[in-house]
Amino acid sequence: MERRDVGGQAVIEGVMMRGSKNLATAVRTPKGNIEIDFKDNRPVTKKYPILNIPFLRGFFVLVESMKVGMESLNYSASFLEEDNEEPSKFEKWLDDKLGEKANSVLMAITMFISFLFAIGLFVALPTGIASVFKGAGISNVMLNLIEALIRIVILLLYMFFISKLNDIYRVFQYHGAEHKTIFCYEAMEELTVENVRKQSRLHPRCGTNFLFLVMFVSIIVFSFTGWGGIVERLALRIVLIPVVTGISYEIIKWLGKNDSILAQIIAYPGLKLQLLTTKEPDDSQIEVAIASLKAAEGIKDPNKNIEELIKTGTSTLKENGIDTARLDAELLLGNIIEKDRVYLITHKEDEVSKEDAEKYFDLIEKRRNKMPVKYILNKCEFMGIEFYVEEGVLIPRGDTEILVDEVLKIIEENQEMEICDLCSGSGAVGISLAHFRQNIKVDLIDYYPIPEKVSLINIEKNKLEDRVFFIKSDLLEESIKNNKMYDIIVSNPPYIEECEIEKLMEDVKNYEPHTALSGGNDGLDFYRKIIDQSQYTLRENGILAFEIGYNQGEAVKLLMENNGFTNVKIVKDFASLDRVVVGIKI
Known part of the structure; x- marks a missing residue:
């Protein structure tokens, strides 16, 4: 059984297919998935049989195709609209005046403007230029031929230049995907990316062929109209559009069903013109065209693997x-x-x-x-332990493991100690210490509600409710108020200079909490406050350990030494950059 009843059109990031069962528009959304819109496929010539008169039906089919094409384009464009984009004053006015009919009115206006543009560019301009040759004593037939040649040149130049636009180039790729998919379907082959990819992107029933045939038929039809004044010629060319399109439509239908030498000769120029209007698609574009054709033909698509x-x-x-x-x-x-x-x-x-x-x-x-994967999955591995994370806490990083390792070196295997994880965020540092040292107790201190929520989840997740506790406090204020003393204070405070925040990667600056990143103008604000407050909460010979920025080692070391800490050392990371500062309170 021959399959010759499927046609289509490329749209923005998608393909519209018109099959025997449905009209389907498939679009690759910004998410990467394929959305499909279905419509009734009963053509206007079947709804109203009186319009199905050979050599006239082509005009009605053309008008309907333009309407359907605009609707498909609008559908595909809807996926590109920003969710928070404010409607223009004109759009608001239309909505107020016309309500649900606003889109239909806009579509009609767009089609009318497009029609005027096409008439001006491909009818008025060529006939106006051809008028220059009338004084040379050229026959009416030759003048019409010159006009047609000018029209073809304008068409070729138009196609060539718009194909250089990136967005139009992608539309032309989808155009190629549409042709290849239809060819594959007509060849009775399974609709797979591999089978479609090997097909030709030049199809005899293409709208580009139709355009060329309109040019060719118009030469013959307009030759019978003489060469009157420019207004008369323009009026005749507009009036005769139904005749020209009607004849062209019958020829294109015949070409689609005929493989004779004559058919190939007539189709040849239009096929070559498709070298401009179609481009080789990639596999993802072919997938969209396949999805559209399957939907149009009612072919059930199996689950993807x-x-x-x-x-x-x-x-x-x-x-x-x-x-x-x-x-x-x-x-x-x-x-x-x-x-x-x-x-x-x-x-x-x-x-x-x-x-x-x-x-x-x-x-x-x-x-x-650009949302970080760890936020999307709500989990992150740190020190070989899985932690729950969400927006509002800093994602634990491998560099911070160096801070944990340095503190673990200080705590003997069975030693009992009171530890404070200050600016704890997810609690990853303090919980990791408690995980590897069974006799220590850890207070996680942070000021914000999300760190509190996340820390409590992670404490329970790691079954450490008896040894790890959360305290909501602005740095060490609650500990000072309650005379709480610690053997070790470990902290990964905010330390990025404020002016550097905007230079961070998008997934950091747009998603990770600013309060966990900014350390003030020089990045040292929190080090100063913590070093000062630690004097009241750190036992004699207690340890203060910080994670630092790559260029802050000497500055933080000096701050600690100036506040009575001794044996202050800077520890480098695996890239030989300053990463940790550790000192002893005397």
Whole structure:
């Protein structure tokens, strides 16, 4: 059975397909998933049989195609709108006056303006230029031929220049994906990316072919109209549009069903013109075209497998400049289906339910917007321990493990000590110390409600309720008030200079709490306050240990020495940068 009843159109980041069952527009959303819109596919010539007259029906089909095309374009464009974008005054006025009809009115206005632009560029301009040659004694037929050649040149130049625009180039890629997919379907092959990729992107039933045929037919039709004044010619060309499009439509239908030599000769120029209007698509664009055709033809799409989802997620993240795209995609999918990375690698063909796929793409969207993976997953590994994290606490980093290691060196295996983890955030430092030293007690101190919530979750998660406690306090004020004394105060305070905050990576400055980052103008505000307050809460020969910025070692060391600390040392990280300062109170 031949399949010749599917047509389509490229839209913004998507493809519209018109099949025997539905009209479907599939769009790749910014999240990376594919959204599909369905509509009734009964054409106007079937709704109103009187319009299905050969050589006239083409005009009505053209008008309907323009309307459907605009609706599909509007649907695809809706995914690019910002959620918080304020409507313009004109849009508000239209909504107030027309309500739900506003979009239809805007579409009609857009189509009318587009029609005027097309008439001006491809009808008025060519016939106006051709008028220059009338005084040379050229026949009416030749003048019409010159006009047509000018029109073709304008069309070619127009297509060439707009193809250089990045957004239009992507539309042309989707145009190529549409053709390849239809070819694959017509060849009775399974609709897979591999099968579609090998097809030609030049299709005889393309709208580009139709445009060329309109040019060609107009030469013949307009030759019978003489060469009157420019107003007369312009009026005749507009009036004869239904005739020209009607004849062109019958020819394009015939080309779609005929593979004869004559058909190939007639289609050849239009096919070559498609070299401008179609570009080779990538696999993600082919996936959209396949989804659109399947929806239009009522072909049920099986669930995607693990590898397909990871590839799609990776592609979306790469396009947004995320270097760890593949790893992030794997972690996010693994979180949804509750499998580790080894499972994902060894079970690539396992299918994932549509419900889980949707949840996965929701997470991909968050990561696309540069939200850190650890916030998305609400977990982070630190010192080999899994911690709960969320926005509002700093994500524990590997550099901070050096601070924990230095403090662990000070505490003997079975030694009993009172420890304070100041500016504790998630509680990762203090809980790690309690995890590795069974006889110490730790107070986690922070001032904000989210650190309190997260710390309590992590205390319970690690079953340390009997040895680790949370105290809400502005630095050490509560401890001083209650005469609480500690053997060790360990702190990873905010230490980034205020002027450097805006220079941080997007996933840090846009998501991690400013209160956990900014250390004031010189980055040392919290070191000064903590060193001063520690005089009242640190026992004799007690230890004060800080994490510091790479350029703050000497400054913090000097602050400690000036406040009575001795044996102050700077510890470097694995990159040989200053990372920790440790001193003893005398």
